[in-house]
Amino acid sequence: MIRIENVRKNYGTFTALDGLTLNAAEGTVLGLLGPNGSGKTTTVKVLTTLLAPDSGDAWVAGHSVSKQPELVRRNLGLSGQYAAVDEKLTAFENLHMVGRLYGMNRRNASARAHELLADFRLTDVAGKRAGAFSGGMRRRLDLAGAVVARPKVVVLDEPTTGLDPRGRLDTWEVVADLVSAGTTVLLTTQYLEEADKLADHIAVINHGSVIAEGSASELKNRAGSERVDITIRNATDLQLASSILAAQTRGSSAPDVEPAALRVSVAAPGGHGVLVRVLAELDARSVPVTEASLRRPTLDDVFLQLTGGSAQPQGHTRKDEVPA
Incomplete structure (x- = not known):
């Protein structure tokens, strides 16, 4: 349903896309x-x-997209980073308007609007102006607008940015319902938990090209086996704790230090044995520990390992890509 082959895009001397290649099968989510x-x-x-x-x-x-843009638009719905709803119109009027813009007659546009209001749990506020909605309700209305014409593909560009946990969970449920109905979804997100929850296949891109892809489990396996997380009481002990973790893992990977959280984390192929030895050494060196755990790698670990931090080119100050 989605196929991108060797796409390149430059803005002057800045390369935004450098031979990007991606695919998404029907009825799946590509993160x-x-x-x-x-x-x-x-x-x-x-x-x-x-x-x-x-x-x-x-x-x-x-x-x-190059030769048949009109046909692409007929088969595609888009929900951007900011909910594109008319605040002066009611929820029903917003969806009815979108249906009319797609060429539906008044009866069909009205029927489709009522159907979507029910599907997205907005029936109770159908007659209320969108300007009075919460962020989560506005997002649901925006998503409903993106599927008025029953597109085969829906693109969601950071759909839960700025939402509270309840709004995020509601959006996840809506996306799951779309996919179960056979819709293919491209999801861009800054929330790795979101990709872990929703995506069937994940592609990590950096500097305009794919640097890793696979299922969430496959990507996590790339980050190694288990990890040891240690939270200590005193900031003055951070360096010592980091040295101990490095020594107990024989320098297999450099520990990640989070000064604000007083936390040190390291890949631990030895699993439980490494955790036991680290705790024993910290105790012997009189380093107070407030929390210790052994866990599987997360997508956060994968992301940091693959990208090494920000991809912002020097002197580039915009939030994302250079605009067209």
Whole structure:
């Protein structure tokens, strides 16, 4: 349903996409992860025909974004980083308007609006102006607008940015319902837990190209086996704790130190044995420990290991890619 092949896009001397290649099967969620400046927003713009690639091509439901943009738009819905709802219109009026813009007659647009209000649990507020909605309700209304025309593909560009936990969970439920109905979803997100929860396949991009892809489990396996996390009481002991963790893992990987959280974490192929030895050594060196755990790698670990931090090029100050 989504195919991107060797797409390149430059803004002057800045390379936003550098031979990007991605695929998503029907009825699946493709999660697109990457730090700011990695190429996520440019990818969305190319796929939604808002930006022409310099070379390469992309297809949505078999239609080329370069040669058949109108057919692409007929098969695609978009929900951007900010909910695109008219605050002066009611929830019903917003969806009815979108249906009319897609060419539906008044009866069909009204029926579709009522259907979506029920599907997205907005029936009770159908007659209320969108300007009075919470962030989660506005997001649900925006998602409903993106599927008025029953598109085969929906692009969600950081759909839960700024939402509270309840709003985020509601959005996840909506996405799961879309996929269960056969819709293919491209999801860009800064929340790794979100990708872990929703995505069937995850692609990590940096500097405009894919640097790793696979299922969440496959990517986690790339980060090694278990990890030891130690939280200590005193900031003055951070360096010592880091040295102890490095020594007990025989320098297999450098410990990650989080000064604000007073936490040190390291990959521990030895698992439980490493944790026991670390705690014994910390006790022997009189380093007070407030929390200790042994856990599987998370997507956060994978992300940091793969990207090494921000992808922002020097002198680039915008939140994401250079705008078209």
